[in-house]
């Protein structure tokens with residue numbers, strides 16, 4: 001039967017490859033890479049570099065073009081836009097597995113960071129498998145995520161003692177207007193709008209990182225006030241203009257209790 005490895009390759013530093021990942025790289029004879037356009041060509045290059053160093057057996061690299069996606073869809077239209085994009089990506093995966101892998105062949109998708117975190121590869125493969133007609137099995141190799149890298153580079157943990165931590169998107173943080181009740185640590189990913197800018201002066205500390213694990217890495221941290229928010233925005237804009245793309249992630253940590261927001265927050269308190 002055809003076999004597909006989904007290999008987490010770490011968040012930008014080739015040395016984040018695990019020994020398990022290296023072993024899986026050595027087993028595959030076809031590697032599927034998705035090209036996300038000119039400005040992100042560096043992301044494909046990192047994968048090619050990993051293959052040059054760690055894929056010893058003769059292999060082929062098949063590059064497919066990632067389908068376009070409406071990233072500016074309004075909140076209500078966001079889920080249908082993602083569903084449509086996933087379906088079209090599924091069509092590509094199905095074709096790659098059907099046409100590029102021999103019946104007993106072994107292929108691999110190289111997934112940025114950890115495949116379990118804000119990545120659609122696992123859901124899409126499950127969907128393609130459920131469609132039937134393409135018989136294959138698959139194995140997932142975990143990777144070092146950008147979240148783990150962010151925490152390590154700032155030399156901090158993600159949670160406080162016995163407390164929860166939430167991982168969310170910039171879009172959701174902006175819609176919620178702040179940290180959820182009862183959660184003191186929130187990791188924010190996929191934030192093109194810099195939702196942290198609306199949360200200054202609320203007793204939060206921010207640990208921000210861009211291009212983590214790469215030679216372009218930028219780290220900024222401190223109490224989230226207007227000056228730091230402006231500095232992160234300016235740094236981000238300058239780096240994005242210079243490189244043509246940016247990937248950044250941040251941890252927001254509540255360091256002071258939230259101020260009461262209205263009658264609902266004080267109900268039951270001292271009168």
Ligand SMILES: C[S@@+](CC[C@H](N)C(=O)[O-])C[C@H]1O[C@@H](n2cnc3c(N)ncnc32)[C@H](O)[C@@H]1O
Pocket residue numbers: 011012112113114115116117118119144145146147188189190191209210211212213214247248249
């Ligand atoms: C589609 S998600 C993929 C996450 C990935 N699976 C992981 O485990 O990190 C892309 C988001 O991850 C974050 N990210 C990925 N790599 C990063 C890096 N090297 N530096 C900073 N953020 C990164 C950014 O928030 C980016 O918008």
